[in-house]
Amino acid sequence: MPSQELKWLNRSISDMIENDITVDKDGNVKGTLKNVEGFTDFSSEPSEQSGYYFPFSLTVTGSKMTFKKNGSETKKNIAFDKDIIFRTEKTDTWEVLVDGASVTKLNFANATFAE
Numbered sequence: 001m002p003s004q005e006l007k008w009l010n011r012s013i014s015d016m017i018e019n020d021i022t023v024d025k026d027g028n029v030k031g032t033l034k035n036v037e038g039f040t041d042f043s044s045e046p047s048e049q050s051g052y053y054f055p056f057s058l059t060v061t062g063s064k065m066t067f068k069k070n071g072s073e074t075k076k077n078i079a080f081d082k083d084i085i086f087r088t089e090k091t092d093t094w095e096v097l098v099d100g101a102s103v104t105k106l107n108f109a110n111a112t113f114a115e
Contacts, residue, residue, distance in 0.1 A: 002055050008085060009041040016053045016085070018114075027105040029054065032112045033088070042085065051087050052113055054106070058082045062098035069094055089113075 001021050004014040021031035033052040040049050061082070067075040069086075070093055086094050086106075090113055094106045 002057055002083070008055055008083060009039070011036070011039060011041065011053075013055055016055055021111075023056070023106065027107055029106055029108050029111045032114050033108075034114050042087065048087055052089065053085050054088050054108070055083070055085045056106075058084065058096065058098070058103060060098055060103050064099055066097040066100075067094065068097070071095075 001017070001023075002008070002013045004012070004019050006013050016034055016036055018032035018034065021029065021033075023029050033054060035051070036053055037050045039053065042053065043049055059082075062080045064077045065075070065080050066073060066077060067084075067086075070091075080098065084096065086092075088094065088108055090108050090111065092108055095102055096104045096106075
């Protein structure tokens with residue numbers, strides 16, 4: 001997990017998650033995600049500027065990436081960036097593909113979504 005002191009998109013990691021966040025080898029996210037309001041640097045869409053955000057860094061490299069949320073592509077063949085923030089809910093699953101190969105699948109069923 002990124003250091004709590006880091007800022008991504010002008011938000012501290014500590015604004016998004018507690019330092020108890022872990023991800024096991026099967027992609028189960030455990031720990032606390034915080035409710036964030038007014039995250040305008042995340043999206044220009046007002047409906048995506050509030051909620052729960054999960055920041056993480058990939059340990060692989062590549063040139064193109066695709067994101068799948070609950071099995072459906074949300075971003076396809078975008079430029080690779082190892083640092084990612086997903087806006088997520090407890091029932092969501094996310095998959096990251098790098099150069100066409102799945103590199104991680106995340107689920108949030110065991111995470112705590114703080115008010």
